[in-house]
Every structure is written in structure tokens, then in C-alpha cells.
Amino acid sequence: MTALANERVAFFNGQIVPESQVVIPFRDSGFMSGDAGFDTTRTFNQRIFKLDEHLARFMRTLRYLRIEPHMDLATMKAITIDVFERNRHLLGPHEDFWVSQRWSRGGDKWAGDKGTTPTMIIECSPLPYASRAALFRDGIDVTVPSIRRTPPDSMSPRAKTHNYLNLILADQEVKARDPNGWAVLLDHNGNLTEGLGSNFFIVSNGALVTPKANFVLPGISRETVIDLARAEGIEIVEADIDLFDAYNADEAFLTSTSLCICPVRRVNGAAVAEQRIPGPVTQKLIDAYARLVDCDFVAQYLHHLPG
């Protein structure tokens, strides 16, 4: 098989192939039912970040979905590194990759086929610098949609699966009114949870507050920020956060694998108290994060701002 010039390669069911050959039979339950788990880390300066933590979380997702991995952790790690190394030459100087594992159950459920072997993909993709650069310059406008995060007794928000419609519907609500808005959803108790692949933090009287891990995916970036805050001597509280807290935040930011830390400018149109974007506590954490990963990710994003 031949790849296009500059085409990325991926691991697909046992082989390294050009990405254009990673195609899913439409009867695969990953396509038919979003019946798949995944996890995504990124590189910083072309080094993979916290791969072990991400793979451990990936295993928890698969376990929740009862998808047998059919591969041990060491192999998964080795292939992930291999896939990255094979694509590395495609990165420009100010660029890094997302690196993901995706395992669908495989098989055709409707035909009574239980899927004895999962469909396995390990792949890289370029971070969306251009479309997100302005967020680092201006801050994110968080909007809370009317849709509530799927409750844990319907499907755990802590499993990272290919069933993303709850978050996509939320995003559509928000984007229909503000194409640059970022949806962060409430749970059925009225507490803020998370946005599409992102965790929410506020700074209140010098302390950092973030929703408890019950209704949100416990992000690795979230974990990283909590650790950094402790090291910096910033008080950190995991607590219920409702709109009253959000509207009274001194600062706010989102974390995600790709964003690391990105400041929030407004929540439902109300500006956070601190006028500087990012505010001082956010800035301190951004600096600490950049030191940790040895990569000025903010500069990296801003570098892609349209001329």
C-alpha cells in the first residue's frame, strides 16, 4: 500500500497503514452505534505527554464498555510511540500532535454478531491551532446550553466514548447564537460539569475551584493543573459550581488536552471580574504548565493567528 505524499500513517488492526486506508466497514458497531472508546494525549515539543496516565484511563473506559482490549498495555504504548515517530517528520516547527487510541467493539450487533475482535486504531492528528488561536488572545466565551449533561445512571460521563451527541447538541445550541461560543453544560442538579472535551475552573478569592469528578471526565490536564496549583501554593477545591459561582468568578479557564489552559472571558455573556485575560492566577498556572511541558503552548497557538 502506498501513502500520498506527506500522508500520515496510523496503526489499524495490526498494521501500520496510510490514514486514507483506515476505513471502517459501515456495519462495525463503532459506526452503527458509536460503540467505541478512545483516549487522546498530545505531544509538546514533539514529546508525548503523560502517555501512561492516558492509557490507564483508556483501559477504564474499555472496562466500563466491556470491550476486551486484545492487547496489553506495553504493546499499546510501544505502538503509540511508533506511530508518533513515523509521523513526526510531518510536524512543522511550531506544531504538535494529538495522539489517540480508538477501539470499537467491532462486529455487527444487529446481526447478532457480538464482535469477537475490536477494531483498533492508533493515530495522530495535528492540533487545531488556527481555529483556536483567537481563544488564547481574547479568552473563551462560555455559554451554558439548555441541554443537561447525560446523567451517570444513563451513561457515565467519565467514560471517553464515541457517543458524543449530547455534547454536540449542546455545542450546536451555543454555536447557533455565537459561532465562537464554547458550551459548558449543567448536570441535572444545576452544577456546571464540562464542555466538549474540556474541564472548567474558576478562581475565587485566590482559590481554584473545579467541579467534582462525579459528573465530568476526570481530565489528565485537569489533574495536571491541580498538581501544579498545589505546587504553586494555590488552594484548590473540588466542589459543586453553579451559575452563581460562575458569574462571581474572579477568573475562569478551561483545560483540555489540546488547550492545556485557556482563559475564559465571559460566562453567559457576563465578563469575569478580572479584566485582564488571562488573569494573574491563570497566568501563573499557564506559566507553570509551560515549564512542566517545556513548551510555550500559548505562543504556539498565537503563532497561528491569522496575519
Place this chain on the structure above:
Amino acid sequence: MTALANERVAFFNGQIVPESQVVIPFRDSGFMSGDAGFDTTRTFNQRIFKLDEHLARFMRTLRYLRIEPHMDLATMKAITIDVFERNRHLLGPHEDFWVSQRWSRGGDKWAGDKGTTPTMIIECSPLPYASRAALFRDGIDVTVPSIRRTPPDSMSPRAKTHNYLNLILADQEVKARDPNGWAVLLDHNGNLTEGLGSNFFIVSNGALVTPKANFVLPGISRETVIDLARAEGIEIVEADIDLFDAYNADEAFLTSTSLCICPVRRVNGAAVAEQRIPGPVTQKLIDAYARLVDCDFVAQYLHHLPG
């Protein structure tokens, strides 16, 4: 392109191709997020059943998902009939097809690609006679899992999408204890909703009762049974049904596109009052259904019982 001998063909993004060529790029949001809508009817004696009603419902699903169909209804209908006709010769004498439309949003959401054109599939597949035949002989053992049906303000249960994990997790709970069990879920108010692709009915004092359409997909088969019941002079009530009702049912059955009407034997291990499977009201409705579709679907299933 050439198909394998006896391979089915399908419509895929504008062309009729062998099914093995209907493969989805892994970055398609239909695979990445289960971000797709579908609808499924079946044939009876090789005639497509209520295609217009199914296509109308498909349009409602797409509208809810904000996926532009990029095809008008008449074309969709014509292609559906064409796909069926091209595969018809593959059916055996006691066999019929499921016939489905599947539209994913397409594009790669994570890359900021909005998916200007949906990925479009129209396809047939054989009904799972063998794996379900015993259900018609013995009745279905319905089990209510601990998981609750996704609530309407997280994602509408009335849209028919590729996000099936809520129902798959429910099914796993049930199948782990009884491989022949069939999950029917409660909503967060404690009322029975639906099972994987199926609606639930009970017979109580001669009247037919089925959950209101709020928390369930309003099945075309469900609608058909309601119409038949009216024609047969059987009282029909759309009402909340809880476990008390279910345990006190005289008879119970499931409806779905493939099953049409299939009797229920037990709910959470408690046998329905009527010992005969199917009970007299269920039998009356099965007979009326068979007359309507001019196909003895029960015999069709039982024909596939292992010798």
C-alpha cells in the same frame, strides 16, 4: 468495482457499490462521535413496509441533529427501492430484508471541519431469523436493568441516532445474567420506556397499554399495532406503565420493525398472568398484523428454529 459473488450492494455517497466498499473514513464524525441518524423499515414477502412513514421519521431525526439531508424525499425513496430491488435476488423463500437509510454528518469535528456534506448510506440486511426464532416459540424474558433511559433534556429518545451506548450498556447488564434476556429500561420517573429498538405493550383487563411517546421512540410498528387494535375493537391506552403494571399484566409483548409483535413470557423473572404464549389478545393482534402485511412473520421466524 466488482462485488463478491452474492454480495449485497448499497447506495454510498451517490453510487451503488458492493457493501464491502461501503467503508467510513475513521475521521468521519459518524465514526468518531456516533454523529449520525438512521431509520429502518423491513420488507414483508419482499415488499417494503410503510416506507413513507419511515422516511418522514428519518427527516425528523436529521432535523433534530441539524444534519442537512442534501437529498429530497422522492430521491431518497427511489434509491431505497432501487437498492432493495438490486438485492432482492439474494433473499431465500422465507426471508425478508431490513432496509435502512444512514446519514452521518461527515467531516472531522475535532479538526474544526463542520462536514459540509453528509456521508449517505442506503442499505439492506437480512433479518436475524435464527437468533430470534426461539423468542417466538418461548416468549421474551424482559429484564429491567439498573440503567435509566437517557432523559429528553440530555438527548431526545425520539431521535433514531447512532449513539446507542445507553441501550447497549443496558443490554450488557441484562445479557450478563441471562443471554436470552431483553432489556427494557425505566425512565427517571420510574416508568417503562423501551428496549433496544423495540416498544413495550401490556394487556390489562382486555385493554392494550403502551408507554406514552415522550420517552420512547414512536415506533412505526407501535403505531401499526395501535391502529390494528382500534380496528379490532381492542381498547388502547397510551399511559405511564411502571413495574406494578408490568407485574400485573395479563399479557405483554414487544414490537419492532423486525419482530413486528413478539410475546413476552416474563418481566424480571415474574411470568405474565396468561400462561399461553402468546395470549389471546396478543394472538389476535399477531393475526391482524400478518393479514395487514400479508406475511405470516411468526411462521417465517419459527421456520428458522434450529432443527
Place this chain on the structure above:
Amino acid sequence: MTALANERVAFFNGQIVPESQVVIPFRDSGFMSGDAGFDTTRTFNQRIFKLDEHLARFMRTLRYLRIEPHMDLATMKAITIDVFERNRHLLGPHEDFWVSQRWSRGGDKWAGDKGTTPTMIIECSPLPYASRAALFRDGIDVTVPSIRRTPPDSMSPRAKTHNYLNLILADQEVKARDPNGWAVLLDHNGNLTEGLGSNFFIVSNGALVTPKANFVLPGISRETVIDLARAEGIEIVEADIDLFDAYNADEAFLTSTSLCICPVRRVNGAAVAEQRIPGPVTQKLIDAYARLVDCDFVAQYLHHLPG
């Protein structure tokens, strides 16, 4: 006491006075706690509409709040008519009034003063033609905020009180993103309820559907539309309406005392199916409403469009 030239007069605690003299001691519980009930009808061609029905509803609100009216219905009606007649000369040719009764409990609750006599106001005010005219030309953009309508076991949404913050907060969420947006809230079950002083209707397959009266104020205009629909032979259903229904509506409109019937253009940014604003069923009801009140209220609004 003397009124300004062209100043409206109002009934205030037993006397007819210029509006500028209708001032509330700040310790009145109506100011301190929003502890007041009200009702509002309007005139059409300078005739008061359904005053008896509005006064009956006002009595139900006072009863719920345990505010003794200290006035009988006949007197209340006579004063209402009197207040209107005294202000009538201030109306221009294309203008009508809102006409309201407002009773606060009076007294200073915090001082242990139970308020033996309510503070009583009966007043007129000009309809907001200019600010709403564009809604009749373009249709309303309904947005569903993240805030839920106050549940009945916290405070009944069916009492018309001076505690409006739930709806004001909802309105702020929506207006922050779209100054012309109109908030319609979900209840805690995920069903649409009402907007600020307005009821929501959709047209679906030729039938009219509106939320049941449990979580919404049973508007007199809503009642009027239901009666008109029956007279016109349009099927009318009171039912739970969720976002799936709203996104699939053929037409939609809001009713309120001032708007009567005003077409909806979009719900959460998604256009209703019918492109014409108003759609044919909405138009039919508008026409019937105009005949009933003998006033072309749409023309009245459009007349105030900025030149």
C-alpha cells in the same frame, strides 16, 4: 393633587391619582419581597378584553398568596373600567392599553407587621408597539436558556406574582447573546413551559400543540387561541413538548396579552420548517383572533415599525 399634562391616572389605595403619585413606601412587602399578585388584560380598539376572566384569575393568584383582596369583584371591575375611561383620551388612533390590577400584601414583614391592608393599584399603560413591531415582521427567535422554570413545589408557575427573577435571569441569559431573542424555559422534566408572560404553541402535521397547564401560567390568550382553533376545526392538543418537537415544528408562535399571536421564526437558531412567517395555520388563527377582537393587531404593531 395635580397631574402633569397628559399624565395617566391610576387607582391607588382608594383614590384616583396621577401616576406619578402612585409610589410605594420602600418597606411595603411588595417592594421588599416582590410579595404581590397582579393580572393584566389589554384593550382592543379601546374596549377591554375578557376582563371577567382576568379578574377571576387575579383572585386565584391572591388566594394562592393568601392576600385578602379587601374589595369585591364588582367594585374591582367598575374601578378598572373607570381607570381605563379616564385615560382613554391619551390613546392615539392605532393604540391600545394594558390594564392591570396589582395588590401587594403591604406592611413590613421584617418588622413583624403582617400587613392588614393590601396596597392596591389599578392602572393602564401603553402597549410596547415600537419595541415589538419587528417581531411581527420577522418572527420571534426563541432561545431556551439553561435556567429551568421554578418548579411548582417551590412556587407555582400558575400564580401571576411580582417575583419575576426566574424569568428575568432567563431573559438575561438569552439577551446577552441575542438582544432580540425571546427566552422560553424548560421545566425540570425537560419540557418547554413558557416565556416571560407568554405561552408557546407549535403546529405539527396540521395540529396545534401547547404545553399542559401544569408548569405554565394558563394564559387568557392561550385559552382564546384554543377556543379559536376549535372553532376553526384545527386539532388542538395539550401535551408535553420537548426540544425534539420544537425543532420539528412546522410552525410555532407565542401568545400573550399584548402579542395576542406572534409567529416564531427560529428555536435555538433552528428555523421552523415553514419558511413563510407567519405560516398558514398561524395566519388562520391570527385572522380569527383579529375578527374576535375586531382589531387588526398585527397591522397595529407593524404601524409602529421605524420608518
Place this chain on the structure above:
Amino acid sequence: MTALANERVAFFNGQIVPESQVVIPFRDSGFMSGDAGFDTTRTFNQRIFKLDEHLARFMRTLRYLRIEPHMDLATMKAITIDVFERNRHLLGPHEDFWVSQRWSRGGDKWAGDKGTTPTMIIECSPLPYASRAALFRDGIDVTVPSIRRTPPDSMSPRAKTHNYLNLILADQEVKARDPNGWAVLLDHNGNLTEGLGSNFFIVSNGALVTPKANFVLPGISRETVIDLARAEGIEIVEADIDLFDAYNADEAFLTSTSLCICPVRRVNGAAVAEQRIPGPVTQKLIDAYARLVDCDFVAQYLHHLPG
């Protein structure tokens, strides 16, 4: 302008005026919608208590309501002190004042007037010694009404607004059966929250327990008691408290700006375990509170018992 002899004065929209001149135009949204925020501290021995903390909380309420204060904190503080000083001579030897800021949004919402300037009031009022004195002698009879505290996703219980009907309705339920009863409401999860302007504490096995701040206004008196308990070496826990806990309390008390700490005698008619009112832990905290504010507030109240 002239005040009545012995009439208190207040700050009203920029001026110091006699209270009888602090009157609100009835179209002000503070009257029409309870659309206002406030905060209240008190004096002890004629010194204002924790004014900074109260003003900071007032700012959070205004921020939640999106009412621009149009005044900086230092000015607000100075005016508050000034208003108090101007009224101080009206206090008797055993008397103190409530001191409040009240900001309504102003304007006439219904007329589309957004209220560019808030209506601003800073005022004093005498504490209700006579009506509450018996509570200090006998203990409070807490009754839990059927009504639930407004949930945070309808309106935050942590904002101190003029929308008090939820608490007034609760109070009416309780007072209709026991004129001396004091309503403390459950939230929708079945946990005790707060009463009209008051926080609830129990003593259980020597530890102090009070509801978490999620569903309750985080009272300054509550905060003060928590600090005092820590200083006294009393364990203090913020936790969910349900009726089981309340019925098994060794002691219980309410805190509020005016009451400081007032012992509870019964909850829903069931006497707390400790027969002495106040119990030993409550007494210890009362003593510490009195030392902190240098005022024997219990004696102050008891002094007003009817002869």
C-alpha cells in the same frame, strides 16, 4: 424636606431624606418584579458588625443579577456609616439597628426600559426585639413545610434578592398551624437548607453540623459561628442534614443577622434531645458570640419580653 419628629432618615438615590420620602415609583422593576438585591448587617452596642463582609456579599448578589452598582465600595461603606450615624440618636439603651443596602434595577421592564440607573437605598431599622424575645426564652419551634427551597438552576438561593415568595409561602404554611413556628425548608434532595433569613445548625455528639453552602445563603452569622466554634475547639462539619439528623440532634439553633444565635426547641414537634434551652454547646457559642460583639444580645432580647 422635613422629617417627622423622631423619623429615621435614609439614603435614597443620592440624597439623605426622611424615610417617609423613600417611596418607589410603582413601575420600578424592584416593585414590579422584586427585581432587586440587598444585604443587611446589624449593629451591636451601636457599632456596625462586619460591614465589609456584608458589602462584599452584596456585590456578589448584584453581579449575579447583572445590576450595575453605579457606586464604588468605599462610597457605599461611607454612606452606610453616615446613615447609621444620623439615626443613632433614635436608639434606646438596649437597642440596635439593622443596616441595609437595597439596589433595584430600576426602570420599567415591561415598557422595554432597561433601567440605566438602579434605585439605591441605604437604610436602618430597629431590630424586632419584642416579637422575637420569647424565642430566646423558650427556643424556636422549627417546622419543615411541604414547599421546597427554589433550586439553584431556577434561581440561586445564594443571591439575596427581593424575590422572597418561596420563603413567604413556606412561612405561611407553618404559621397557619403554629403562629410561633419557624419554617426551615428542604431542598429537592431532601436536605435541610435554611429558613427565612436564617441558617440552621445542629449539635451531634459534640460536633456542630450545618448544611453545605450550595443550597443556602452563606450567612455572615453562619460564618461567624463557624469561626467561633473553631476557636472554641468545637468540631464543625458542613454536610447534608436530613430529617433523620434533625430528629436526632442533641441541640439545634438558628443563626441570622438579627438573632445571632437562637436555640431551637423542637423540629416538627419533636423536642431536641437536650432538655435545657439553650444546651451546653449552644450556650458556649452564644457566650463566645456575645464576647466577640461585646454585646449580650440574649439579654437585649429578653429585656423586651412583655412584662
Place this chain on the structure above:
Amino acid sequence: MTALANERVAFFNGQIVPESQVVIPFRDSGFMSGDAGFDTTRTFNQRIFKLDEHLARFMRTLRYLRIEPHMDLATMKAITIDVFERNRHLLGPHEDFWVSQRWSRGGDKWAGDKGTTPTMIIECSPLPYASRAALFRDGIDVTVPSIRRTPPDSMSPRAKTHNYLNLILADQEVKARDPNGWAVLLDHNGNLTEGLGSNFFIVSNGALVTPKANFVLPGISRETVIDLARAEGIEIVEADIDLFDAYNADEAFLTSTSLCICPVRRVNGAAVAEQRIPGPVTQKLIDAYARLVDCDFVAQYLHHLPG
């Protein structure tokens, strides 16, 4: 075995014995867990009322509890009549009996004993005329406690079991404040359900309204009143009733096996609109009920008023 003079007899596990010999081994799961079902009818003028309907409902309760009756319906009916006839001579001229079946699962669950045979009791007891007579003279004071009716997905309120603590706790809350109060509980949606063994009705604009049967035991007396209302041409609606409805009722009453129909005077201390007790619609239904059962049950109760 010998009975005391004038001692009632009962059926107990196969034998007719004096009531004093109907004693339950303490390890019986009926005592240890309230693990029993029952049903109760009454006599009118010493004729058993709607025994078949009550036995049918009893069977539904047993079925829900999975207690095998070990007796057919005809035998149960015959024994019930026999027990009544044997005790009939103990009734005074203005007296009637409650007549009940009670089946506990038997066995000692904790010892792993599944209870192969139920403990069976059929018994009579005198109606509590004296303690309830005043309710017919004055009307019932309904109070809504803070406790919510057990939700259907915890235990169906439609099964009549020996697990009465939810209703007893509600009753204690109410009786602690008003010994003559009668608890009627809300469900978790804020709708009124039922009181201890009694259904709630209101009269509103001439129509009769009663809660839907979802959250309440569908009383036979409730059913009887619905039938009588239809026969009398009174509109009858099964609908959600919240406090707003209850406070605005023109009339209200409770039904139960023993009370038949008993007027309500107040709900949470608020008097129903109609001052006469009973109001005209209630009186009409009482008269119709008395004709149906050929017994002036109101006179029967009033006859037992203390001198």
C-alpha cells in the same frame, strides 16, 4: 380454644379462631419486614361492599410482592363472608365492620427461609366512628407534610402493603402540630397524591378533579365516586393537582373505605372557597353514595359524636 365473651373470631391459617389467638411468630417476615399485602372493604348496613373488586385488587398486590396466595379467589370470598357472618351479631344498630384479608410471606428471611406458605388472616374490625365523627361535622383539616410519597421506582404506591412507615411519618409530622390534622402527601414532582388510606378530590368550577392513579392507590371508594359523578352528570378529571389547585378549590373531600366521602375544611390552614361543609357538589355525591350503599353513613358517623 375458647373466645372471650363478645370476642370477634377470624380466619387464621386455615381455621376460624378467636382474635386473641391470631398471633404472629415474631420471626414471620410479616412482622420482621412488614412483608405482607392486605386489602380492606367495609359493610354497609351489614352487607359487604364490592368484595369482588377488593379481592381482585388484593391479588394484584400479592402478585407485585410475589407472594403466592395458596388459595383461590372463590375460597377467599367464601371465607371472608363466613368470617363476617360469624361476627355480625357483635355489631350494634348503627355499626358496620371493616373486613380485611392479610397475607404475609411468612418464613424467616434472615435465616434464609423463603417462606413456602404465607401467613393468612381474614378478619373484621369495628369502624372508628367515635374518633372520626367530628370530621363529618366540621370537615377535615388537610395538612401537607414535608415528607414525599415513596416514588414508584422505590416501591409502588399502588400496592397495599404492611410497609406503612412513609405514611406514618407523614402523619406524625402533621399530628404533632394539629392532632386533628390529616396528612396528604406530595410526590417528588410536587403533585398531591394521597393520605393514609385515603384519596383526595377537589371541586373546581363544578368539575371534580382527583390525582391520576400513577402515584396513588386506586381506591375502590375513589372509583365509586368517579362512577357516581358520571351518573350525576358531574364532569370528572384525573389530573395532576398541586398546591395552587388545592388552595383554589371550591370544595374538597377525601374518600376511603371507611369514610366513603368526608368533606375537607382547610388545606394547609387555608379554607376552601365554599363556606358550607359539605359544599353542594360534595353533598350531591354523599347523597348518591348513600343511596348506592343504602346506608346514611354520615348519620352513622354523627350518631357517635360525643353527647
Place this chain on the structure above:
Amino acid sequence: MTALANERVAFFNGQIVPESQVVIPFRDSGFMSGDAGFDTTRTFNQRIFKLDEHLARFMRTLRYLRIEPHMDLATMKAITIDVFERNRHLLGPHEDFWVSQRWSRGGDKWAGDKGTTPTMIIECSPLPYASRAALFRDGIDVTVPSIRRTPPDSMSPRAKTHNYLNLILADQEVKARDPNGWAVLLDHNGNLTEGLGSNFFIVSNGALVTPKANFVLPGISRETVIDLARAEGIEIVEADIDLFDAYNADEAFLTSTSLCICPVRRVNGAAVAEQRIPGPVTQKLIDAYARLVDCDFVAQYLHHLPG
């Protein structure tokens, strides 16, 4: 009175009698309504375990139920010890007793009899070694039923009462599919609570996690395990546990008075990660528990395995 040879004796309303004479009049509200509280400890090597803690908890249950104990704690303790000593000779060498207090309200509620004196029972019973021995050998198969634990605002799960139908219905659901299954219920928020008389623990990354005490009976064995874990240096967290946590547990176990600690093998059919039963942390806690009570309770159970 004479006991059968080898018959146990019990305390019953003031006297020590053979168990066969501990019989409850069927009109006792303990039988009629499950209107009773109880508590149960056990012996280890024929010494009563933590009797004071159990009696204190018993008092809390009675207080919640408003049942006056009519006996002081010291007497209750003395009688409990006396009853145990009188039955001790009936224990075999590898056997111990459950020791319980049971107080029903007494009286006949329906007759208006308030039950001035409770029915009092103190009794012993042999532990169910044989029926539970296999659980210690194989591990418990936990299944989560569809039924939810009764919510605290319907009846507190923290009171130990004779109203066990919620848990019995849950058990029936589970046992109907797997006679060896053990029901552990979710609460209405989707968090795991408890099983019939048992608390649930998981081991996750070396830490012990168990549900917070809000929705569960705070077991004495649970408390004991928490203390032992602390002493052993095992981190212990009281937190919400949902199905995601449970499916990802490294180890899991149940605690109860009789089981002490019993390992869990599967949750909803999914095996815990650690293949050894019990896993290393569970084993460590079992060992510590056995040392504390000076009794190898696991050996005791296994000794009763069928040959």
C-alpha cells in the same frame, strides 16, 4: 411456661420466655405497618461485639420513628447480655449468634389506638453459616436492580426499621435471575448505596472507597472497617460511587454484621480486576478484622460448606 428442649429464650415485654411464646397480636402496628425499629449485633467467639454502639444506633432509629423506648440504655444492655447468656449453651463450637433488639410501636393505629407501650423483644438467632459459606469461597455476585433505594425525604435509609419491602423487592429482582446474586441498589442520583443489611466497598488504586453515609445505613461493620483501614495505613474515602467506579474496581467487598467482610467477585456480571478472591487489600482487612474480634470468621463460615 416451658420451652422445647434446646429452644432459645427471648425477652418479650418484660419477661424471659421461650421463643415460641414470642408472638405478636396481629393488630400490633409492628405487624400491621412494619411500624418497628430494630438493631442487630453479633457475637464473636461468644462475646457480644460493640453492643454500646449498636444500642446507641437503635436509640437513633427509635427517636426518628418517635417510638418511646420505655426502657433505659443500661437496662437494655443488661437484658441483652442476659438473653445471650441464657442461650449461649445452644451454640456449637464454630458458631455465634445474631443478638437483636426489636421495638414495635404497639397498639392498633387503625382503631385510633396510639400504642402507649411498645412491644419489646430482645432475642438471639444463629448466624446463617450454611447458606452464606459459599460466598466466602467464591466471592459475591453483586447485581444492581432497577429499583432505587427509598429516598431520604420519603423515609430515611439511615433508620433501621421493619419496613424492608424496598430491599426485598430489589432482592427478588436479582434472585429471579441469579439465586446467588446479592442486590446493591442505586439511589436516585445514580450512586450505589447498600444491599440488604450490607455496605459496599471498592478498592481503587490502593485506596478504599465506600458510599457516603447519606443514603445508606451507617453500618457498625462499615465503621469498623474504616477504623481498621486507617490503622493499617490504607487510604479511605467516603464518596459517591457509580457504576463506572464499580466496574473499574480492583477489588470490592460487602460488610455487614454477619458477614463482617465478604469479597465481591462480580458486579453486574463484570469481574473485578483482581482475579484472586479475596484480593490483597481485602485480605489485609479481613485479617485485621479477625484479629480485632479474635475470631477467624472466614474459617467459621467455610467450616459450614457442604462436605
